Amino acid sequence: MKTFCLIIFTVLAFSFSLAAQDKEEARASAPQPVLIEPLLREATQALKTEQFQEAYRKARQARALSQRRGYKAREAHATNLLALAAMSLGRVTEAIPLFKEAATLSSEANSDDVSKMQVMALERAGRLSRIVGRYEDALWCFDQALQLLRRRNEPGAEAYMLANLSAVYSDTGDFTKALQTLQTALPLSQRLGNRQLEKSLLTKFLIIEKGRGNLDAALRYGEQALTIEPRPRVEFNNKQLLIVTMELQYQLGMVYAGLDQHDKAIRLYQLALERGQEIHVPQVQAFALGELAWSQFKINDTAKALENIAQAITTLRQGGGNKHFESRFLFIRAEIQRALGRNSQALTSYRQAVATLEQARSLSIPTEISRAGIVASRHNVFAGAIDFLLSQQQTAEALEVAEAYHARAFLDVLTESGVEASQELTPEQKAEEEKLFAQISSVQKELWKPELKPEDEAPLKGKLEDAENALEAFHLKIRHANPRYTRVESPALLKPDRIAKELLDADTALIEFVLSEKKSFVWVIGRDKLASVALPPSKDIEALVTSYREAFAGKINSLTALQAIAKQKTQGQQIYQKLFQPLEPHLASARKLIIVPDGALAYLPFETLVSETKNTSAYLLERFAISYAPSASALAALGTHRQTDSSATKGIVAFGDPLYSTDATPTVTTVRGSDFRQIPYTRTEVNEIAALFPVADRRVFLGAEAQEANVKTENLSRYRYIHFATHGMIDEDHPARSGIVLSHIADSNEDGMLQMGEVMRLKLNADLVALSACRTGLGKLLNGEGMIGLTRSFLYAGADSVLVSLWSVSDMATASLMKSFYKNLQQGMTRDEALRQAKLALLKGQQRSWRHPYYWASFILLGEAR
Structure with missing residues (x-):
């Protein structure tokens, strides 16, 4: 089958069969369009000979005549040629709506030849939208084209389109989805034996691995792609090969730059620029020029670097821009200016980089992971700006940048969840x-x-x-x-004075972390205090946390408790000394802490860190009531976010002891590779918690009644507290598949797993949702954004706070902790203090093994703590 080539920089002459006019033309019985046909041919020839201004003029004339006569097919053809001419003249933002219009007209013309052009126009609109950083538009265009191709059964074109989709997902940081999409294209490409397509797909694999930080794997894909020499069969395939090769050189250059092999990177960027001069799309040349400047800066060729980054920014803007890349180039300019001692200029560039990235984020694919991925992929922009601001004693503004970095996708989705x-x-x-x-x-x-x-x-x-x-x-x-x-706008980010005024009581401090490659940062905010401290690089902190988590990997019994506690305390002291001891001078009056973690710190229960003085040592739990938040601004937004206007009128609804088989006795049922047994103590847990509330204020679903259908049909908005005592299922690669495992009912339409998407459709009005299950606080961890997973879905659905676990928990100890927690709530304690006292009861109780943090520290409170 003839390969259906899809590349934006191709000049393709369509051989329409215009004798079969569309229905509207046939009914009109109009005379033959003797003036339009020559104009279309002349515009096409002008494009082939690169007389783009002439092509633009002829295509515009043909379009105007077609519009007057009502010839949809010819208008579609002329509009497509006009778009090609505009694109070739470097007027990318003009070309995009023209390609979209050509696609719409092609659909209305309703002929087979014109429908091919519809796919072409959509593909070009998608590629150009991607180039200018309008990723939502790009995704929509590619998806529409893909559906058309599948109906036409064209596997070669489908593979190219899937590669386009994969590239958009990579650009926005959703590498799991990018890989999944690319793997769908592989079998299609293998059937065709198209070496050009193979080279393009290998480049896309390189992009994914580079984005994941697997530079050695990315290098292998790049070197393999370089060995492939496609055999172009027609002229326009030569153009396509030019683009495929340029993309490979540019992307492979970035891999070498990441490996600090800047001489190799520079050679590849220069080759890419040579090919880019034939492409006539300014953004493509700007991308390579900007990265060339970065490598020149890293080898101390500062003068050339400054010249090239200025040219890259100018070229990018003149061509219609790309906010995602512009933020990167502004950051590079800021770093060069800082190195030259031009601090005033550097400050302006850093500020512009952060502000531009905010614009880029708004143009991303409107999924949580893609929005978060935009920020995570530009982590160094925020870290560089923070480092510079703190070096200039601009502590408050540095904190504002940290707030712009933290949990932005969470704020977006939280706000949009109010759109019904x-x-x-x-x-x-x-x-x-x-x-x-x-x-x-x-x-x-x-x-x-x-x-x-x-x-x-x-x-x-x-x-x-x-x-x-x-x-x-x-x-x-x-x-x-x-x-x-x-029209939905995320709430304004809180400045330090508003954080202190709106979120903090006199005895409360907020601690916000940002981890970074060279050094990390932390702020302490109190009612009348703002301080910042530099911390070790992220790699050192991640190593400490990873090692520390092993202390909670296995169960502790009475025989091993003392030895295990001693080992844990030693590690807890080490992390305390690195992360927390430098903050102590700023925490003299604090009794409550709100912690905004970053990176690997999302896995760390700070309550377990051990402070030591000359006379004594103590867990931070013994000194502070601790809660966690995605960011200060997110915490403030939670206080105003409700899915219903009415107040909750009842106490608690609880789901526990679900059935995982049809037998009455506990058995094992294999679920997605995990063994789920009945959890006997969850029945006791739920009953004892429910007994703390008046009969009229509680609703309990146990055994077979703890099923998904009952969660969805019960009016959950009536309850202040919602409690799940079940198994949890966490999929860190596909967080949307994470869920609460409920009773498996054979004849039910439900699958027994209450997953993220289903939770978000619930209408909650709860002060607290407790997920008394294993690892419910985990998910997909992204720099800046934090943990994307099951926890958030309950906050989006209307809960103020969620109680979740960081590791697999003990059944008996959890039941005891939960009962104490709710008892403390009923006695009027705040949520953070109620949890603290419940943990202290295990720490200081008679059960020796339960004194180990494995038993009492797994559950943390995320969200509103008061």
Whole structure:
């Protein structure tokens, strides 16, 4: 089959069969368009000979004539040629809407030849949207084109389109989705034997591994791609090969730069620039020029670096811009200016870099991971700005940058969760959404069957990915058509004075961390205090935390308790000395702490750190009530975010001791590779907690009644407290698959797993949701954003705070801790103090093994603590 080439920088002459006009033309019985056809041919020839201004003029004339005559097919053709000419003249932002218009006209013309142009126009609009950093638009265009190609059964073109989609996901930091999409393209490309496509796909694999930080793997893909020499068959394939080669050289240059092999990087950037001169798209040349400047700066060729970064920024802006890359180039300029001692200029550049990245974030794919990925991929922009500001004693402004870095996707989704898009769906759209959720549930029920054969697992996982992609595409389509989303603005970020005034009591301090490659940073904010401290590099902190987590990996019994506690305390003291002891002078009056972690610190229960004086040592738990927050601004937003206007009128609803088999006795059921047993003490836990509330104020679902359908049908907005005593299922690579494992009911339409997407559809009004299950506080960890997982979905649904665990927990100890916690709440304690006292009860209790933090420190409070 003839390969269907899709590349934006191609000049492609369509051989339409215009004798078969569209229906509107046939009905009009108009005379033959003798003036339009020559103009179309002349515009096409001008494009081939690179007379772009002439092509633009001829195409515009043909378009105007076609519009007057009402010839949809010819208007589509002329508009497409006009877009190609505008693009070739470097007017990218003009070309994008023209390509979209050509696609729309092609759809209306309704002929086979013109429908090919519709795909081409959508693909070009997508590629240009990606180049200018409008990732949501790019994704929409590529997805529309992909659906058309699948209906036409063109595997070569489909593989190219999947590669385009993968690139968008990589650009926005969703490397799991990028890899998943690219792997779908592989079997298509292997069937075709297209070496050019193979070279392009290898480059996309390089991009993914580079983005993940696996530079050695990225280098292997790049070197393999360099050995492939495609055999172009027609002229426009030569153009396509030029682009594929340039992208490879540019991306491989960045790999070498990451490996500090800047001489090799510079040679590759220069080769890419030579090819870029033939492409006529300013952004593409600017990308290579900006990275060339960075490598020149790293080898101390500062004069050339400054000249090239200035040219890169100018070229980028003249071509219509790309905020994502512009923020990177402004950061590079700031670093060069700082090295030259031009501090005033550097300050301006750092500020511009941070502000520009904020604009880039708003143009990303509107999924939580992609929005977070934009920030995570530009971590050095924030770290560089913070380091410079602190060197200039600008502590408050540095904290403002930290707030711009932390949990921005969380704030976006939290704000948008108030847009009731589901209420605006038509009955048909609601039915389609329900059908998509049902498809996911159906596939998962098959995956969780104990008798599942190994050879059936991979095809089912493929079906699950397809169903999840279809649901995401549906939501993006709804969002694309709903203007209310474009009007939603995230709340303003809090400045230090507002943090102190609005969030902190007199005895409370907020501690906010930012980890970075060269050194890390932490701020202490109190009612009348703002201080910052420099900490070790992120690599050193991550090593300490990783080693420390091993202390909580296995159960502790009475025989090993003393030895295990002694070892844990030694490690806890080491981390305390590195991370917390430098803060002590600023915490003299604090009794409560709100901690905003970063990176690996999201895994660290600070309560377990051990402070030591000459006379005594103590866990931080014994000194402070500690809670956690995604950021100060996020914590403030939680205080105003409710899914319902009315107040909760009842005490507690609890779900516990779900059935994982149809037998009455505890058994093992295999669920996605994990063994889930009945949890006997969860029944006791739920009953004892419920007994603390009046009968009229409680609702309990136990055994078979602790099922997904009851969670969805119960009016949860009535309850202040919602408690789940079950197993949890955490998928760190695909956080949307994480969930609460409830009773498996054979004849139910539900799959028994209350997952993130389903939680977000609940309407909560709760002060607290307690997830009394294993590892519910974990998920996908991204720099700056924090942990994306099950915890957040309950906050989005309307909860003020969530109680979650960081590791697998002991059944009996958890039941005891939870009972004490709710008893303390009923006695009027704040949430953080209630949890602290419940933990102290285990620490100082009679059960010797429970004194180890493994038993009492797993559960942390995220969100509002008062």
